[in-house]
Amino acid sequence: MNNDNTYIEKNKEKIIELEQLASEVLKLKKLHRQRRPIVIEFCGSPKAGKTSCINSLNLFLKRNGFKTSVLSERASVSPISDKHNPIFNVWTCTSAINEINEKMDRARNGEDIDIIISDRGIFDALCWFRWLKTQHNMSEYEYNVLTKFATIYRWQKNIDLVYVFMVSPQESIEREYANLLTTKRGSIMRENVLEQYLKSVKDTIDEYRSEFRATHQIDTTDKEQNDVGYEVTLSTLEVLKDMLIEKIGYIPKSEITLREGINDFETIKSSLDSYSFANRDEVESNEQFIQPIPIAVITNLERNKILCIKKTKQSTSKYSPESGKLLLYAGGHMRQEDETNNKKNNFVSTAKNTLERELLEEIGISYCIDNYQPFVLYTPSYGVKSSQHLAIGWIIELDEKKKLNLDRYEIIQKRGTSKSGNFISFIELEQMFLERRDLLFESWSKEILLNFFKDKCSEHFINQLITNKSNPQMSLFNNTL
Structure with missing residues (x-):
């Protein structure tokens, strides 16, 4: 309880700022019709803190009067076992597209949803497709076809905001094994693999940033989780406010x-x-x-x-x-x-x-x-x-x-x-x-x-x-x- 009080006092100004902005957005919602939910995708390096941030953002939004829907991370439930096989990424990509389209259809048919949060999705798939190509697991032809498929306007248009989380390979591994009783590495949690993947993420941002309405790059290596949560919540509310003030x-x-x-x-x-x-x-x-x-x-x-x-x-x-x-x-x-x-x-x-x-x-x-x-x-x-x-x-x-x-x-x-x-x-x-x-x-x-x-x-x-x-x-x- 003391820790909770210390956190509240330390972040009081930020909390007040976010709650006031949330109140402004809710007032705008009463004045202007929100035609569809906004869709936010979280993606990026393993152990960069995206899941914790999603939980923090979702809790804040719900407690401040917004209707949210969080889509599960598809990679964790994929029936394809080999993460180096392009089929694994094709499955997660198409599964995410299907989930988002299903939620958008429900919203069009009356389900009350303000914000859809996708734990990995289209942008994440682009990062992994690039990494697979650099690892010679995918041909140039396959890469071109699959990235064009992933960025088809019909579903790419649904993505309003992309948060790309990054963290240094050393910090990623340190976080992964901080609470585990093993030092044995998985197929992805290796310094050289994470370094290669991080480069693929940066290259993907350079190539595809202009394809998406808003792309926020967040390096969490030296940041506290609460600061990251504040940054994400603030920009999410600002995007929602901007959408309600129709242009x-x-x-x-x-x-x-x-x-x-x-x-x-x-x-x-x-x-x-x-x-x-x-x-x-x-x-x-x-x-x-x-x-x-x-x-x-x-x-x-x-x-x-x-x-x-x-x-x-x-x-x-x-x-x-x-x-x-x-x-x-x-x-x-x-x-x-x-x-x-x-x-x-x-x-x-x-x-x-x-x-x-x-x-x-x-x-x-x-x-x-x-x-x-x-x-x-x-x-x-x-x-x-x-x-x-x-x-x-x-x-x-x-x-x-x-x-x-x-x-x-x-x-x-x-x-x-x-x-x-x-x-x-x-x-x-x-x-x-x-x-x-x-x-x-x-x-x-x-x-x-x-x-x-x-x-x-x-x-x-x-x-x-x-x-x-x-x-x-x-x-x-x-x-x-």
Whole structure:
């Protein structure tokens, strides 16, 4: 008990700092929706203290109101006995990827998780693959194939923060045998092996640091465990805080020339690469910024029906052009997490990443849009809000029998007489519109119908859309649709 009191007194200022920061983050969580858990990976040299740090971090987070999930170290349960065999590392790598993806899927389906902590994972696998190559246990070809597999964006994007723990080989061995009644060495716990592995870790950091959003290198050789725990907890809270203060993409209006309606993508393509990210409040309050919104127009396979959705009141402001409207597209803002460092200033790659994420989050489908050409849509005449948003769109086909998993927070559910989440024929859309059931499409949906599905609509419907388009300030809608 005396030791506990001494520790508390010695670290009182640090504890107060961390608890205050944790309180700030929890307040932000109430104001801003955390769209997904943050994922933290711990990896590095044996006996560098990562397991103790994981336990310390997890305990702090839980006692300060966060929902955590700690994934077990896969190497300790691997059925492959030979750690020098590449198959051992392939097993641990794929097992970690599977566990993270499973947890992310559970979170998307309602499980309350703020933070996922992975004890070794993708970055750790990269370190061991490199070491195996230096030991001639793996060919250059195998190394290239497996590292490319490990860094596929589909799962690499989940990793928000990597802690790489390092310790000198001498200290590692000293810690290993401090409480053991044997001096016999294992296959890895040898000075020369640990030295070689440490070099592989450093080389991996140099090569792959830019592939991950944040990589923290911590040498614990001469550090106390409590100091390491403080450093890790502080940076974890700061990352979570940064994620809650959402940063979205924008393009200065001075950098791009646009016209009303459909714009030629190739003409403005180079201007789009001038995009940047800033806090959402800052971007949305600046009328000199245009916010690019990647969207997907989704038809059935026969292209005679179109998927319609409607946003919930809680997910849109009353000033939003989307408020109360039946939308003929799905999509959302570009977020900083959609951009990996190696794709910086490549607008199309980031926009595709955004849209694929949005489709998964909003309607629960996984769809690759690599083979589709985008269109550009701008409707500034509909008001200030419309002048601040630019649609970057793709038209895709989907089997209408495919089950959708609509985000309950974002989208009105497919039930009863609701049209949200349904594939609706163009004939039915026309009937709904002409019957004046207080239905009014917002500007992008009108332009989508007029420019891409004119042949699916009657001449009368088209004329009515054009007439309605000429009076953009009308705002009739029915929230029961």
